[in-house]
Amino acid sequence: MQPRTRLDGATKELDPPLAVVDLDAFDHNAADLVRRAAGRPVRVASKSVRVRWLLERVLARPGFAGVMCYSLAEALWLSSLDVSEDLLVAYPTADRGALRELGRDERARRRVTLVVDSTAHLDLVTAALGPAHPEVRVCLELDVSWRPLPGLHVGPRRSPVHTPRDAGALAARIAGRPGFRLVGVMAYEGQVAGLGDAPPGRPLRGAVLRWMRQRSAAELVDRRGAAVAAVRREADLEFVNGGGTGSLESTGADPSVTELAAGSGLIGPTLFDGYSGFRPRPAALFALPVVRRPKRGVATLFSGGYVASGTATPDRHPTPHLPRGLRLLPLEGAGEVQTPVVGRAADALVPGDRVWLRHAKAGELAERFTHYHVLEGDVVTRTVPTYRGEGRSFG
Structure with a gap:
């Protein structure tokens, strides 16, 4: 059956605008992410799904473990519904109401980990919960952008923690603050994971991107490894998270990384049509x-x-x-x-x-x-x- 005939026929009783998820494509993509992860557990990036039924479906598959949430309020909601017992909030929060709810919810505090990249984030938690607040799990975010020359920044502008020395110093400050437990490191290389290396119809751009991705990934192995070692001297880490849909192979080859993250590869949007090493099905x-x-x-x-x-x-x-x-x-x-x-x-x-x-x-x-x-x-x-x-x- 032709793809359009299949879609039109299956939805003929429904009035558009409408959206469908092709479960055959979704399951195929999930299996391919696990294959590409080569034994590393994959944490599901919820912002790339935003459908609880699909999150629960993929978390039930071998090879997937935990959720990478995009807000604390979302993590608290998913915890209340028992979607997962491992919820990493991958972006710093300034939501005082959600922080107060976290402070009141002992079960959520066991499940939810907050990303921080400065002591200012710790101050926000303390201001919301009070100086004698219960223990809050935190994850240090390492900036893994590529800086090949002074003043040249390639990658997302996220954490100010760029060097192993930065990471060790912040880890020591976190370890010295009552009410916080440092349990993880997150290091998302967006310039590798989020940029396709084979943009359709643009071979020269593709060659430049492949060159950049290779050199950025090579530089990162040593720096991330040294940063993780510096943090481990200050805290017993439960996980080191890295990668994204576009970099599962290269990130998975880094021995300092214990888990990978992916979400867009489940859905297969058009921005992920431009990769040479994999091609998710449109789901x-x-x-x-x-x-x-x-x-x-x-x-x-x-x-x-x-x-x-x-x-x-x-x-x-x-x-x-x-x-x-x-x-x-x-x-x-x-x-x-x-x-x-x-x-x-x-x-x-x-x-x-x-x-x-x-x-x-x-x-x-x-x-x-x-x-x-x-x-x-x-x-x-x-x-x-x-x-x-x-x-x-x-x-």
């Missing part, structure tokens, strides 16, 4: 209805302005997927209420037909829909709520 798609035919070669869809976060560049726009041969107009893009698509395939469309699209990022589609329809084979077998469908929005 999440959304359908928009055709509502106008303004002229030959053009069909206008309802809604569709689901633009991804990050740089304001064309690669953050949704991409028409089926029928094949459609594209967005550069001067209109994907609109708040209407999205024109152009191409020969538009001439076969009539109002009421649907066009299937893919989002640029993995989890942000779930902020646009309250439910995903789960496709198994050629049939929608269930409908599951997204975080937003459960009345939760943590971004």
Whole structure:
């Protein structure tokens, strides 16, 4: 059966806009992440999923362990529902209400670990909970951006802790603060994990990215290893987290890393089409209805302005997927209420037909829909709520 026929047939009783998760593709992607991790446990990055049913499904698979949350409020909610007993909040929190809730919840304090990169983060916790607060688990974030020359920074701007000396000094300060227990190190190399090395139609850029990724990964092995050793002199670590979907192999080869992280590879958004070493299957798609035919070669869809976060560049726009041969107009893009698509395939469309699209990022589609329809084979077998469908929005 043709892919579009399968999707249209399975959802024919449902009115678009709608979103589906192809469970066959999702499970295939999960298995491939475990294969690529080569024995290292994979912590699931929840921001790339944002559907509790899918998180629970992947956590039940061998090879996955723990959740990398994107907010403390999210971690507390997942803990209350027993989604996981190992919840790493991978971004520092300034949510005083959530911190107070953590302070009141003994079970959550055993499960939740907060990322910190300075004593200012410890001060925030103490200000929210009081100086005699119960013990809070924390994880030191090491900056693993590549700095090949003075003043040149390649990678996300995250932690100020860059050198082994920085890491050891902060670990000592954490160890000396009552009410905190340092249990982990996180080191996310976004310049390796989050940049595809084979962007379609851009071979020169791909060559430059491959060169940068190789040298950044090689430099990081020694520096991360030394930083972890410095931290271990101050604390008994439970885990050292690294990597992302795009760097499982290189990060997994680092002997200082005990676990990997991945999330986007489960969903397969368009930003992950540009990697030479792997190709996730598109697992999440959304359908928009055709509502106008303004002229030959053009069909206008309802809604569709689901633009991804990050740089304001064309690669953050949704991409028409089926029928094949459609594209967005550069001067209109994907609109708040209407999205024109152009191409020969538009001439076969009539109002009421649907066009299937893919989002640029993995989890942000779930902020646009309250439910995903789960496709198994050629049939929608269930409908599951997204975080937003459960009345939760943590971004």
